Amino acid sequence: MSRKNIASSNSTSDSSGNSQAKCHHNPLVSCGDCRLNAICLPISLHVDDIDRLDEIIQRGRPLQKGEYLYHTGAPFRSVFAIRSGTIKAISITNGGQEQVTGFYLPGEILGMDGIAQNHHTNSAIALETAAVCEIPFSRLEELSLKLPGLQRHFFSLMSKEITSDQQLITLLSKNSADERVASLLLSISTRNHHRHLSATCFRLPMSRADIGNYLGLTIETVSRVLSRFQKSNLLAVDKKEITILDMDALKKVAQAESRC
Amino acid sequence: MSRKNIASSNSTSDSSGNSQAKCHHNPLVSCGDCRLNAICLPISLHVDDIDRLDEIIQRGRPLQKGEYLYHTGAPFRSVFAIRSGTIKAISITNGGQEQVTGFYLPGEILGMDGIAQNHHTNSAIALETAAVCEIPFSRLEELSLKLPGLQRHFFSLMSKEITSDQQLITLLSKNSADERVASLLLSISTRNHHRHLSATCFRLPMSRADIGNYLGLTIETVSRVLSRFQKSNLLAVDKKEITILDMDALKKVAQAESRC
DNA sequence: CGGAAACTTGAGCAGAGTCAATAATTGTGG
DNA sequence: CCACAATTATTGACTCTGCTCAAGTTTCCG
Numbered sequence: 300m301s302r303k304n305i306a307s308s309n310s311t312s313d314s315s316g317n318s319q320a321k322c323h324h325n326p327l328v329s330c331g332d333c334r335l336n337a338i339c340l341p342i343s344l345h346v347d348d349i350d351r352l353d354e355i356i357q358r359g360r361p362l363q364k365g366e367y368l369y370h371t372g373a374p375f376r377s378v379f380a381i382r383s384g385t386i387k388a389i390s391i392t393n394g395g396q397e398q399v400t401g402f403y404l405p406g407e408i409l410g411m412d413g414i415a416q417n418h419h420t421n422s423a424i425a426l427e428t429a430a431v432c433e434i435p436f437s438r439l440e441e442l443s444l445k446l447p448g449l450q451r452h453f454f455s456l457m458s459k460e461i462t463s464d465q466q467l468i469t470l471l472s473k474n475s476a477d478e479r480v481a482s483l484l485l486s487i488s489t490r491n492h493h494r495h496l497s498a499t500c501f502r503l504p505m506s507r508a509d510i511g512n513y514l515g516l517t518i519e520t521v522s523r524v525l526s527r528f529q530k531s532n533l534l535a536v537d538k539k540e541i542t543i544l545d546m547d548a549l550k551k552v553a554q555a556e557s558r559c
Numbered sequence: 560m561s562r563k564n565i566a567s568s569n570s571t572s573d574s575s576g577n578s579q580a581k582c583h584h585n586p587l588v589s590c591g592d593c594r595l596n597a598i599c600l601p602i603s604l605h606v607d608d609i610d611r612l613d614e615i616i617q618r619g620r621p622l623q624k625g626e627y628l629y630h631t632g633a634p635f636r637s638v639f640a641i642r643s644g645t646i647k648a649i650s651i652t653n654g655g656q657e658q659v660t661g662f663y664l665p666g667e668i669l670g671m672d673g674i675a676q677n678h679h680t681n682s683a684i685a686l687e688t689a690a691v692c693e694i695p696f697s698r699l700e701e702l703s704l705k706l707p708g709l710q711r712h713f714f715s716l717m718s719k720e721i722t723s724d725q726q727l728i729t730l731l732s733k734n735s736a737d738e739r740v741a742s743l744l745l746s747i748s749t750r751n752h753h754r755h756l757s758a759t760c761f762r763l764p765m766s767r768a769d770i771g772n773y774l775g776l777t778i779e780t781v782s783r784v785l786s787r788f789q790k791s792n793l794l795a796v797d798k799k800e801i802t803i804l805d806m807d808a809l810k811k812v813a814q815a816e817s818r819c
Numbered sequence: 820c821g822g823a824a825a826c827t828t829g830a831g832c833a834g835a836g837t838c839a840a841t842a843a844t845t846g847t848g849g
Numbered sequence: 850c851c852a853c854a855a856t857t858a859t860t861g862a863c864t865c866t867g868c869t870c871a872a873g874t875t876t877c878c879g
Contacts, residue, residue: 390725390726390729392729392733393814394814394815396733398725398728398729398732398733400725400728400729411717411718411721412718412721412722412725413718414714414715414717414718415715415716415718415719415721415722416718416722420722420725421725440707440710440711440714443710444704444707444710447700447704450700450703450704450710451700453714454674454700454713454714454717455674455675456675457671457674457714457717457718457721458671458672458673458674458675458676458717459675460721461671461672461717461720461721461724462672462675462676462680464721464724464725464728465650465658465660465672465680465681465724466650467728468658468660468724468727468728468731469650469652469658469660471728471731471732471775472658472731472772472773472774472775473652473656473658473775475834475835476834476835506856506857506858507857507858507859508857508858512732513732514732515731515732515733516835516836517835517836517837518857518858518859519835519836519837519858519859519860520834520835520836521858522858522859522860523835523859523860525859526859526860538843538844538857538858554653554654555654735866735867736866736867766824766825766826767825767826767827768825768826776867776868777867777868777869778825778826778827779826779827779828779867779868779869780866780867780868781826782826782827782828783827783828783867785827786827786828798825798826798875798876
């Protein structure tokens with residue numbers, strides 16, 4: 300068997316003594332050894348092909364909280380995979396306000412907004428100290444021409460971005476404040492779970508303002524909804540630390556759109 | 560010069576006597592002769608390459624109003640370019656409601672929601688009699704591996720879909736009913752103008768219900784906003800026929816988000 | 820021509836926004 | 850390390866935009 304399905308090599312590998320080399324804080328770890336590759340690169344590639352991908356990826360110094368990964372209008376050169384930390388993507392409205400268009404967690408890929416116009420339509424900002432892998436897009440395109448699996452993977456990534464944007468559109472268009480907040484909490488919970496972290500107890504990396512901006516709500520409404528969820532024992536909220544106490548009930552709230 | 564920039568061959572070509580062959584209602588017209596190719600395929604391709612693309616495209620019988628182009632959950636095989644008519648894309652919410660995620664006009668491409676999961680997450684429904692070109696995706700992928708320009712074009716198309724979804728997110732998240740309706744009217748106006756149709760006088764192909772669904776408003780609110788626009792002489796509204804009487808004022812309404 | 824679907828308009832209501840005051844947390848510089 | 854400023858979050862009172870419900874009208878299509 301000359302192929303290595305990297306999707307099946309999951310993070311249990313850090314039970315080995317060599318945890319240093321595989322730690323996601325270590326900027327030098329290669330794609331093949333990265334514990335996040337099941338999320339970021341869930342395709343079968345020949346080991347040689349992984350090495351070729353590895354070669355084009357640039358790993359820079361970590362971003363500090365508030366630092367920009369790229370700015371609106373900047374020439375588009377790369378997409379980025381998050382290794383640690385959280386990044387928010389924002390676009391600027393005609394009136395000059397921010398619109399948060401997404402939160403990106405470790406293993407997720409952002410920056411694809413820039414492809415069409417050859418410059419970024421969004422800005423990306425670190426919400427906390429964050430390490431990213433920079434993937435130069437022109438070299439990725441070249442490599443994609445040689446590796447059909449990689450081309451398909453990038454089509455797929457962009458398609459996922461489209462479907463997740465459309466889910467947000469539905470959320471904004473049809474759901475109440477309670478439903479929106481519950482949905483966001485569940486989304487973060489699920490994504491944490493995929494990374495083998497707790498699905499019920501986690502720290503929100505973003506401010507109430509960012510949550511409200513993302514969900515089309517005011518900061519006050521977000522705060523009130525969280526207080527209400529706490530009063531009804533769905534959650535324990537301790538500033539940014541969230542504990543989901545009643546997952547089923549929270550899911551019910553999230554899905555309870557005014558059904559006919 | 561062995562390359563033909565098809566983007567520069569615009570619809571003025573129908574001044575020739577041979578308008579039959581180039582008419583967008585004729586299902587047999589080739590990509591090279593299609594008057595919409597400036598919108599749907601705005602890239603430089605070798606004439607031979609256009610022919611190769613042409614060969615893989617299937618042109619079926621027109622869809623009648625209300626007919627499905629594809630259903631949610633159907634296996635993903637193709638993307639579609641619209642030749643004539645209008646298609647709406649909808650997704651189904653958890654509660655079983657429709658969410659309109661987009662309106663597609665002639666020259667525009669839809670169906671890319673299905674790539675990630677290999678089946679469509681949306682359904683597509685004709686709002687009026689419509690002709691489409693079906694582009695089998697697997698063959699498009701193969702061809703993209705040979706034609707870097709085509710690969711880039713499809714990355715670009717998907718990126719455009721992402722940025723336009725994000726604009727809708729902003730609209731839903733930040734803008735009032737008036738601003739949302741004005742924005743949609745202006746979007747249709749602009750897209751008509753690109754197709755060399757009137758930017759000020761056109762027929763809305765979708766119902767008030769579809770508009771409301773798309774914009775996150777009720778049918779009653781859409782109706783009231785249009786009445787209000789008419790009273791203030793921004794528009795003349797005659798059921799689905801819209802005439803923009805004061806384009807500048809309408810643009811002001813559309814951009815007037817509560818700026819700080 | 821008749822029934823259904825689509826649209827318009829009005830009255831009343833409620834969910835989320837605004838404004839405002841206070842509290843808690845974080846960051847900064849002496 | 851503490852004190853002060855700045856930012857962030859909570860909570861309350863009031864307002865307003867857009868929703869609900871309802872009735873009536875127009876348009877579409879068989």
